[in-house]
Amino acid sequence: MVARVSTVAFQGIDGVPVEVQVMVAPGRVGTQIVGLPDKAVAESRERVHAALHASGLALPAKKVTVNLAPADLPKEGAHFDLPIALGLMAALGAIPADALSDYVVIGELNLDGTIAPVAGALPAAIGANAIGKGLICPAESGAEAAWAGPDIDILAPRSLIALANHFRGIQVLSRPEPSIRANTMSLPEMADIRGQESAKRALEVAAAGGHNLLMVGPPGSGKSMLAARLPSILPPLSAAELLEVSMIHSVAGQLSGGKLSDRRPFRTPHHSATMAALVGGGLRAKPGEASLAHHGVLFLDEFPEFAPQALDALRQPLETGECIIARANHRVTYPASIQLVAAMNPCRCGMAGEPGHSCARGPRCMTDYQARISGPLMDRIDIRIDVPAVSAVDLIRPMQAERSADIARRVASARDIQRSRFEAAGLAGLGTNARCSTAMIEKYAAPDSAGLQLLRDAAEKMKFSARGYHRVLKVARTLADLDGNETVGRIHLAEAISYRIAGERLTTAA
Numbered sequence: 001m002v003a004r005v006s007t008v009a010f011q012g013i014d015g016v017p018v019e020v021q022v023m024v025a026p027g028r029v030g031t032q033i034v035g036l037p038d039k040a041v042a043e044s045r046e047r048v049h050a051a052l053h054a055s056g057l058a059l060p061a062k063k064v065t066v067n068l069a070p071a072d073l074p075k076e077g078a079h080f081d082l083p084i085a086l087g088l089m090a091a092l093g094a095i096p097a098d099a100l101s102d103y104v105v106i107g108e109l110n111l112d113g114t115i116a117p118v119a120g121a122l123p124a125a126i127g128a129n130a131i132g133k134g135l136i137c138p139a140e141s142g143a144e145a146a147w148a149g150p151d152i153d154i155l156a157p158r159s160l161i162a163l164a165n166h167f168r169g170i171q172v173l174s175r176p177e178p179s180i181r182a183n184t185m186s187l188p189e190m191a192d193i194r195g196q197e198s199a200k201r202a203l204e205v206a207a208a209g210g211h212n213l214l215m216v217g218p219p220g221s222g223k224s225m226l227a228a229r230l231p232s233i234l235p236p237l238s239a240a241e242l243l244e245v246s247m248i249h250s251v252a253g254q255l256s257g258g259k260l261s262d263r264r265p266f267r268t269p270h271h272s273a274t275m276a277a278l279v280g281g282g283l284r285a286k287p288g289e290a291s292l293a294h295h296g297v298l299f300l301d302e303f304p305e306f307a308p309q310a311l312d313a314l315r316q317p318l319e320t321g322e323c324i325i326a327r328a329n330h331r332v333t334y335p336a337s338i339q340l341v342a343a344m345n346p347c348r349c350g351m352a353g354e355p356g357h358s359c360a361r362g363p364r365c366m367t368d369y370q371a372r373i374s375g376p377l378m379d380r381i382d383i384r385i386d387v388p389a390v391s392a393v394d395l396i397r398p399m400q401a402e403r404s405a406d407i408a409r410r411v412a413s414a415r416d417i418q419r420s421r422f423e424a425a426g427l428a429g430l431g432t433n434a435r436c437s438t439a440m441i442e443k444y445a446a447p448d449s450a451g452l453q454l455l456r457d458a459a460e461k462m463k464f465s466a467r468g469y470h471r472v473l474k475v476a477r478t479l480a481d482l483d484g485n486e487t488v489g490r491i492h493l494a495e496a497i498s499y500r501i502a503g504e505r506l507t508t509a510a
């Protein structure tokens, strides 16, 4: 008899259905796993044997064949242990064979028969729900899987014995509850920043429209400090975004305790990060930092210190909103709709352009350093600002800065305006002006005549690329939204253009 158990193989954040077929037949004693298993899956034979033995189930002296169908789909990871073990138990009659037909199964086995947590429980549960099945997953992954829907049947046992007892009706498992992570840790506060009014304004604009931002300034001027305060003014994730973001974190195995959080991701990879760490990939395909920052912020501090190749790998995700990784025999796609925030010094010594400072290495210090960032990458940054050192007067003056909550309110209402505009156009998925298509932005950000004149002059004088032109329009649209204005005026365009000029110096260096 062949026992069949449904499971999944992950491709990107989708769970592709896989059927585990187990046959116990007379022949040479041993177990064989076929169907393109990787090393972890091939090793599952040893774990399954030990776990069944520990659970008191003796294997017969027969030949066991395990097939993972479809045979041409690569199977990666350790989550095939549990479906293989359950298939074997069903083939041996230790659990009723039809008990498993309504479930998709994932889980890793320990040698003592307990079930270890695995990555990807949430997408597996969503996939199972879509085909009208329930999910059997490890106890630790239950809370995360429960987010797939209120109706889906979830069994989250601690061990093989607990599951067998459930099927025999001796000890019934209760459905796990979805849990949300309490946002107990308070975020850094904008009011801590003295002075830097124009940088704070740029941060607010970037937050309101989801625009990419670059801050350039001498050491200690507060760039890292400013960026760390961006999460405190961003609106929380919507329900749909929350689920999308959590699916990626689930596949990456980064949902601690299976609890979801509605805070926007804020990822700060170190500048030694490799290309695979940033955009995903590696031996076993995993989402990179760009995907983990989906619907949130990817903050690259000390921007030019990143490997140029790794930075340029971000060009495609910044444009399309997804990371596509080519593997030997297939392609994997992870969503990566991100807002890039970067900070850098103007040169290696960090003091270029500072009054009263002269560098021994002259202008080369600056050009060499800035040339590490390619022109096309720079072209994708909508808002570029200089962050000069704060004066002592600003630091000594008593604090009366605006608090994060007040700024967050303005950001939220600007985002509401954008959302309702996109919903009216039937594009509810688009959240921010930054994500808007070029045809749409030309329609929604059509400036008045004075604005048009200014834009024409500036585009001619500064030789905007087509992308640059559209990005100026997008920022101008956000500025008008922050003002609550229906039309984009000259004042909005002037500010948007000023954000682009600040970085023009950098583009010429690159």
Ligand SMILES: Nc1ncnc2c1ncn2[C@@H]1O[C@H](COP(=O)(O)OP(=O)(O)OP(=O)(O)O)[C@@H](O)[C@H]1O
Residues within 6 Å of the ligand: 192, 193, 194, 195, 196, 217, 218, 219, 220, 221, 222, 223, 224, 225, 226, 343, 344, 345, 390
């Ligand atoms: N505007 C400011 N208001 C209050 N404190 C500030 C301000 N700017 C800088 N500081 C203080 O200086 C410290 C260093 O700032 P920060 O690390 O943000 O500098 P940076 O611009 O990122 O420098 P680097 O280029 O060396 O990375 C902060 O932790 C803070 O204590």
Ligand SMILES: [Mg+2]
Residues within 6 Å of the ligand: 223, 224, 225, 301, 302, 343
């Ligand atoms: Mg810094």
